[in-house]
Amino acid sequence: MPNVKKNMPEVELATRHRWAEILRERIRDLSLKNKDAGKLLQATAPQVSDLMHGRDQFFSLPQLLVWADRLGIDFDFTASYRPINVEQKLAQTV
Known part of the structure; x- marks a missing residue:
């Protein structure tokens, strides 16, 4: 299976990383526990954990x-x- 992260354009990685940072900041600003954040996001506990621990490549x-x-x-x-x-x-795209 190809390494998706390796083949993804840098601009998309940077954009995704920045949005994940914004989400983490908002969750912290709202003083949400992971369980409550999961309910609001309609996300699983592992997804919230990955988000909060900076594992942005999964999203x-x-x-x-x-x-x-x-x-x-x-x-x-x-x-x-x-x-x-x-x-x-x-010329670079050839």
Whole structure:
């Protein structure tokens, strides 16, 4: 079986890691015990434990966003453009 974490783009790993941090912070801010966090998230005890111990690789980005919503975390996205060398990028994908 391929190593999913190894093949995942760095930006997705970083984004997923940041969202997991946000969830941990919110759970701590609400002073939730793991059992109560699990009820709010509709997650199993092992899932909450993995989240709280930083084992972010077990969760998809969509799952983390659903949990953020269940914890009352509002979010929006903005985009900005940065210069890129199109020719260099295209050559890298070959």
